[in-house]
Amino acid sequence: MNKSILTRKLVIVLCAVSLFLTSCTTKKDVVYFQNAKDFETIVNTDTFTSRFKINDIVSINVSAYDLTAAKPFNLIVESGQNSTPIDYLIDTEGNIDFPVLGKIKLLGLTVEEAKQLFKEKLSNGYLKDPVINIRILNFRISVLGAVTSPGVYPISGERINILEAIANAGDLDLKGRRDNILVIRDFNGAKTYTRIDITNKEVFNSPVYFLTQNDVVYVQPNTSAISGSGGDLRIGQFLGYASFVMTAILLATRF
Known part of the structure; x- marks a missing residue:
């Protein structure tokens, strides 16, 4: 076989293998709400409100027309010229x-x-x-x-949804699984584990x-990311070997 033809075939094969190894992400892997229809309305009647948990730190301020009468219910810590209200740990x-x-x-x-609850107790003679x-x-x-940016995020309001949490973290990267996101929650001292699929409108x-x-x-990495932790090294080695082979073939065709 002509050396130039053999060289071209090897180059084509090597390029095809390289593309296969480096392109694994599909539309199905990354698009959110894939089953949402045009002009569809989802009425969310959820009245979710956060509830107090063990180890919550709570600030409580009591006010009334008679400020002197309310003062015993607002303990403060004096530090030099500054005063700080006392917070409460559940x-x-x-x-x-x-108090x-x-x-x-x-x-x-x-x-x-x-x-x-506090209003009822304080109105009873106080x-x-x-x-x-x-x-x-x-x-x-x-x-x-x-x-993109994993971390701990303080929330200023009383509730946040999972999409807002993901947005705070800079969104998922392309190798994050959208169909198997794990939410770990503390419920009265016990851990609960719930998985959620954000590719589905449900x-x-x-x-x-x-x-x-x-x-x-917790956003789990997809299969390509997990295998890629070792596969990236293998791909680099493969490309290095391929480059060596191509160079050797090109040099051989010159003689």
């Missing part, structure tokens, strides 16, 4: 130890339910028309795995579509 039994009122169980309540402000101070979520009906404080979102 203990393993779900309680906080609140004057004593132990109050917050575990499982929403912020609004907790406000109503304050007239009290105003209660409550915030969860340690509301944060962690996003790990095949995303994501909006998932029990973990809205995240709770301290949830962990």
Whole structure:
């Protein structure tokens, strides 16, 4: 066989193999909400609100027309010229130890339910028309795995959905599995594990579509990424060998 023809065939084969090894991602792997139809409306009637968990850190401020009467319910720590309100940690039994009122169980309540509870207790002989402000101070979520910017993200509001969490982390990279995202949640001291598929519009009906404080979102790498951890080295070796072979063939055809 003519040497030049043999060389061309080898080059074509080597290029084809290289393309095969380096191009594995398809549209099906990366597109979100693949089964959503044009002009389709999904009515989300979910009234999700975060509920207090064990180890939550909570700020509670009590106000009333008579500020002097409300002062015993707003403890502060003096540090030089600065004063800092005391925050409350929900203990393993779900309680906080609140001044004057004593132990109050917050575990499982929403912020609004907790406000109503305090209002009822304080209106019972302590304050007239009290105003209660409550915030969860340690509301944060962690996003790990095949995303652009993995990390821990503090949340300023009272809820966040999984799509917003992924957006905060810079979106999934091309090698992240969209159909098998794991949400790890702490529920009364026990861990729950739920998987979610964001290529399907049913994501909006998932029990973990809205995240709770301290949830962990793990994006699993796809098969090509896992095999690629060792495959990248093999591809590099292959291309190195291919380059050597092609160079040897080209040199041989010159003589």
